[in-house]
Amino acid sequence: VHRQLTKQKPPAPYPPGPNPLPILGNVADLTTKELWLLAKKWANKYGSITYLHVFGQDLVYLNTPEVAFELLDKRGAIYSDRPRLVMAGELCGCENMVAFAPHGDTSRRQRKLMQTALGLSSIKTYQPLFELETRPFLKRLVEDPFGFRDHIRQYAGGLTLLILYGYQVQSVNDPFLRLADECVWLISNRILSGGGIWPVDVFPSLKRLPEWFPGAGFKRNAATWKKKMEEFADRPYKFVLDEMDKGTARSSFVSVLLDDVAQSKDKEVDPQLGFDVRWTANSMFSGRPSHSSGSIIATISQFILAMVQHPEVLKRAQAEVDAVVGKNRLPVCEDRESLPYCDAIFLETFRWGVPAPFTLPHRLTEDDIYDGMFIPKGSLVSHNESAIFRDEKLFPDPYSFNPDRYLHPAVDEATARRRDPRAYAFGFGRRRCPGANLVESPVWLLMVSVIATLDIGKAIDDQGREIEPEVVFDDSIFRLPNPFKFSVSPRSEHALKVLTQEGA
Numbered sequence: 065v066h067r068q069l070t071k072q073k074p075p076a077p078y079p080p081g082p083n084p085l086p087i088l089g090n091v092a093d094l095t096t097k098e099l100w101l102l103a104k105k106w107a108n109k110y111g112s113i114t115y116l117h118v119f120g121q122d123l124v125y126l127n128t129p130e131v132a133f134e135l136l137d138k139r140g141a142i143y144s145d146r147p148r149l150v151m152a153g154e155l156c157g158c159e160n161m162v163a164f165a166p167h168g169d170t171s172r173r174q175r176k177l178m179q180t181a182l183g184l185s186s187i188k189t190y191q192p193l194f195e196l197e198t199r200p201f202l203k204r205l206v207e208d209p210f211g212f213r214d215h216i217r218q219y220a221g222g223l224t225l226l227i228l229y230g231y232q233v234q235s236v237n238d239p240f241l242r243l244a245d246e247c248v249w250l251i252s253n254r255i256l257s258g259g260g261i262w263p264v265d266v267f268p269s270l271k272r273l274p275e276w277f278p279g280a281g282f283k284r285n286a287a288t289w290k291k292k293m294e295e296f297a298d299r300p301y302k303f304v305l306d307e308m309d310k311g312t313a314r315s316s317f318v319s320v321l322l323d324d325v326a327q328s329k330d331k332e333v334d335p336q337l338g339f340d341v342r343w344t345a346n347s348m349f350s351g352r353p354s355h356s357s358g359s360i361i362a363t364i365s366q367f368i369l370a371m372v373q374h375p376e377v378l379k380r381a382q383a384e385v386d387a388v389v390g391k392n393r394l395p396v397c398e399d400r401e402s403l404p405y406c407d408a409i410f411l412e413t414f415r416w417g418v419p420a421p422f423t424l425p426h427r428l429t430e431d432d433i434y435d436g437m438f439i440p441k442g443s444l445v446s447h448n449e450s451a452i453f454r455d456e457k458l459f460p461d462p463y464s465f466n467p468d469r470y471l472h473p474a475v476d477e478a479t480a481r482r483r484d485p486r487a488y489a490f491g492f493g494r495r496r497c498p499g500a501n502l503v504e505s506p507v508w509l510l511m512v513s514v515i516a517t518l519d520i521g522k523a524i525d526d527q528g529r530e531i532e533p534e535v536v537f538d539d540s541i542f543r544l545p546n547p548f549k550f551s552v553s554p555r556s557e558h559a560l561k562v563l564t565q566e567g568a
């Protein structure tokens with residue numbers, strides 16, 4: 065109703081959605097905890113697309129794979145921009161990061177660098193690094209199961225620094241790890257104002273206020289935060305340049321991309337390439353609010369939860385690992401093809417766990433019509449992952465954790481491909497997650513290493529009764545369970561030995 069009073073008649077009806085309140089629009093709908101449950105209900109009620117209107121902003125959720133592929137992929141030329149955030153982008157300097165960059169030359173150049181350094185052929189270079197970080201994680205998990213989220217955070221942070229800069233974290237207090245943590249926190253909780261809205265994003269002309277002006281505190285803050293962000297982009301990059309000078313650089317995202325420069329000693333790094341590499345590397349850490357580590361933490365936490373709740377699945381996977389890998393060593397990436405049941409657990413974790421239920425919105429740059437429905441220019445369009453992953457036709461009995469669904473699918477190959485959660489979990493089109501190939505191996509390896517060495521189960525109370533894990537979701541971006549109680553122990557003396565073996 066509100067729209068029709070203020071705008072011309074649209075060329076076709078808007079897609080269906082909950083009725084907006086006058087003035088506030090659907091803001092009440094969007095502040096619900098576990099928004100994904102509501103979004104799934106919308107999908108059941110409204111079909112392939114849900115449309116909402118909040119504070120003058122059109123929001124669109126795509127509820128089926130068909131519509132997501134059609135719009136975000138096939139019509140990618142107009143569905144690939146990102147929302148403009150004056151505070152985060154312009155004032156705090158995040159516009160240099162991939163996920164905030166508008167669709168254009170910079171984002172194309174940066175994505176190309178990511179494809180070069182994170183393509184399937186480059187990933188093999190990083191494999192030994194994945195194995196390096198696994199053992200310390202397993203040890204920390206045995207020592208303190210309840211702290212599992214911190215352990216995964218440390219694992220993800222350490223691994224990311226290794227892959228991007230060839231930098232090995234020595235302890236929780238490592239200066240680069242602390243800088244990374246601080247900046248990721250700053251982005252999620254300050255710069256993006258914890259999901260809130262900055263007045264300057266609603267009224268961009270406020271950015272012209274002088275810093276001393278009353279009410280312009282946001283500009284002073286932005287200047288401080290921008291400095292921190294720049295430090296975060298510069299320091300680890302400089303570390304790689306120094307290492308390359310000394311001839312001691314490990315193979316990493318940055319060193320691979322500067323390889324040509326490394327070949328000839330006196331050649332200076334081209335300033336444009338230097339800028340792009342520095343900010344692209346930084347984007348992999350902080351490109352989305354705590355994205356890369358956030359999604360890894362959510363995925364591995366969901367895996368642990370699944371293993372606690374489904375002991376029969378864990379037992380069967382352990383038998384598979386014992387038969388293929390034996391008990392004297394940890395699994396390695398090369399074992400993957402011989403472990404189909406473990407692979408099925410990996411896939412089912414992404415589907416059942418829905419670690420990133422709403423992907424980053426794509427901003428539509430032209431008016432569009434789909435299936436007789438009008439989608440206005442400027443709409444923020446997300447695919448609704450919880451609706452896709454809970455679709456009964458695609459995934460029968462969608463709420464159960466059932467790895468078998470990938471093992472004996474009585475379907476043709478095209479349908480089997482449609483049922484591969486990796487087709488959806490990383491988004492669509494030109495903005496699809498550039499870390500998708502990279503993250504598969506370490507996440508798979510971590511899961512299989514847990515299966516190989518640890519017995520995970522329900523915690524036991526004083527009276528010897530099992531405690532059901534209490535599953536609560538507080539995070540608004542990721543489907544990340546709050547810490548829950550469970551028990552964990554090495555599977556055998558042998559497993560304990562493998563875990564504590566130094567440097568092996």
Ligand code: HEM
Nearest residue numbers: 162163348351356359423424490491492495496497499503
């Ligand atoms: C389990 C792990 C992960 C999941 C489930 C995941 C999922 C996603 C999704 C759904 C998107 C949005 C795609 C879209 O807009 O359509 C995205 C974007 C992105 N991801 Fe990931 N991701 C993961 C790990 C990573 C890692 C490890 C990195 C970095 C090394 C990374 C870097 C990025 C970047 C830079 C973008 C923004 C791309 C752009 O705007 O062009 N992700 N990811």
